[in-house]
Amino acid sequence: MTDPLHRRAFLKRLGVTVGLTGLAPLGRLYSREMAAEVAVIGGGTGGCAAALAALRSGRTVIMTEETDWIGGQLTQQAVPPDEHPWIEQFGRTRAYQTYRDNVRRYYRDFYPLSGEAYAADTLNPGRCAVSALCHEPAAAVSVLEGMLAPYVSAGRLRLLLDVEPVRADVDGDRIRSVTVLHPATGVETTIVAPYFLDATERGDLLPLSGTDYVTGAESRSQTGEPHAPAGAQPGNIQAMTWCFALDYRAGEDHRIDRPDTYAFWRDYVPALTPAWTGPLLSLSYSNPITLEPRTLGFDPRPGAETRLFNLWTYRQLLAPETLRPGALASGISLVNWPQNDYLPGHLIDVTPEEKDRHLAGAMALSRSLVYWLQTEAPREDGGMGWPGLRLRGDVCGTEHGLAKRPYIRESRRIVAEFTVKEQHVGLEARMAETGLPAGEVTAASFPDSVGVGSYRIDLHPSTGGDNYIDISSLPFEIPLGALLPVRMENLLPACKNLGVTHITNGCYRLHPVEWNIGESAGMLAAFCLDTGAAPRQVRADAGRLADFQRRLMGDGVAIQWPAPMAVAR
DSSP, rough: OOOOHHHHHHHHHHTEETTTTTTOOOOOOSSEEESSSSSEOSHHHHHHHHHHHHHTOOOOOEEESSSOOOOOOTTTTTTOOOOTTTTSSSSOHHHHHHHHHHHHHHHHSOOOOOOOHHHHHTOOTTOOSSSOOOOOOOHHHHHHHHHHHHHHHOOOOOOOSOOEEEEEEEEEEEEEEEEETTTTTEEEEEEEEEEEEEEOOTTTTTHHOOOOEEEOOHHHHHHOTTTOOOOOOOOOOOOOEOEEEEEEEEEEOOOOOOOOOOHHHTTTTOBBBSOOOOOOOOOEEOOOTTTOEOOOOOOSSSTTOOOOOBBBTTTTEEGGGGGGGTSSSSSSSOOOOOGGEEEOOOSSSSOOHHHHHHHHHHHHHHHHHHHHHTOOBBOOOBBBBBBBBEEHHHHTTOOSBBBOOOOOOHHHHHHBBBBBBBHHHBBHHHHHHHHHHHOOOOOOTTTTEEEEEOEEEHHHHHHOOOOOOOHOOOOOEEEEEGGGSSSSSEEEOOOSOBBOOOHHHHHHHHHHHHHHHHHHHHHHHHHHHHHOHHHHHHHHHHHHHHHHHHHHHTTTOOSOOOOOOOOOO
């Protein structure tokens, strides 16, 4: 769905109206009890993929979302896709490629593209450095809604926006129902389903259902991972980041009010090991791989050339050069930088008061970064600050100017039948395991593979005081065992909450991998409904596993790389 008017009608069918200031609830939105064959709790990237997979398989679905935007890190967290170098050819599911094709179609249909951009098979609206497809969050929302729209019209999908899970009714090792709350109205809806998929950003269904899970960093004695700490650190969790979008208006003054906590954040030096380079609000930071100081450039003017790498184009969402001359006065850039990684705390298994404090702190850090860029950031021409920088809350769907939610890199993780460790995917660890040299060694091959992915093991600084842990990894597979809780029978992870470690979460957390996790979980739930087998029976029985893998491949989910991939990232 790309037509904005179609989107408005779509939202009305969901019980939501679009007002001048956003999405407003219409009284009592939902019935007290609803039932479907698959319940997807969380409407993020993995949740949308899971819902689409179950729907394609002929099943009815209820999907919930805590904001008014589905899409998770693609939309309400405003993070453009982080993808591997082969994404245009391989290493993504057919449905994820459809999503990417639809994003490009969105821009071709509605934007005054230049002739060159319109004709480009690999159109990249932002012409950014981080991805082959940087685009605005609202484009992702429209595309995802469009992919779901036929199922809404057919009555096979119910989408509950602005709700959060608050209770689960559990009978032994099975979830009977999950209750979600619409905070604005106080209405609770109880969802009954044979299968529940946890696609929340923090794995919120796990504690509600009593599912066994881990948080933070496991110890080296638990996992044997070379980069694991000596002792378990359950509160040591990757930084979250409250992203925001900016454009630049030369000669104008769009400085925000000085944040109350600006002095604190301007002088804040992260207490990390190895040491950070100095104040967080700086154009210098720790190189993720070497941990040596690295200084970046910043110049938001169209076509500007900087002596150092220009952060402005790093995650640019829309570039003036993509459109016809005069159509866009300034690029729109998304700020998801080391400088707004929030380190004083996290949101997992903390009190409501602590959660609110850290959310407010992360927002204050990002607003302080905006103000610093506008007033004090050093310029290569010797000046300080760019007062023409303008917060684009409209791009992120908010009035406060930032994204709807912070970017969550690390979730609770199930205790799984099989856990992916550094020894399975890390380059140096695989060389030690196999005795093979770089260029010949590959990631571990899993006979129960249900997907593929590739990304460096990229851990941002963490709340436990670790600096970057950035390790070369090899193109990897997603084992079915990592989607199976050791005890619960009808709960499946569909986001970053699968059986990985603190270390391997660093390469399993990115957009196309999260999509594949959700898609495979949705197809597994449908397969189990079709065959009457439990998820763990599918893995344990060679015939059932082969049938399921054939179904995955028939629906466009690759379960192996096309050739032995010995290319480290």
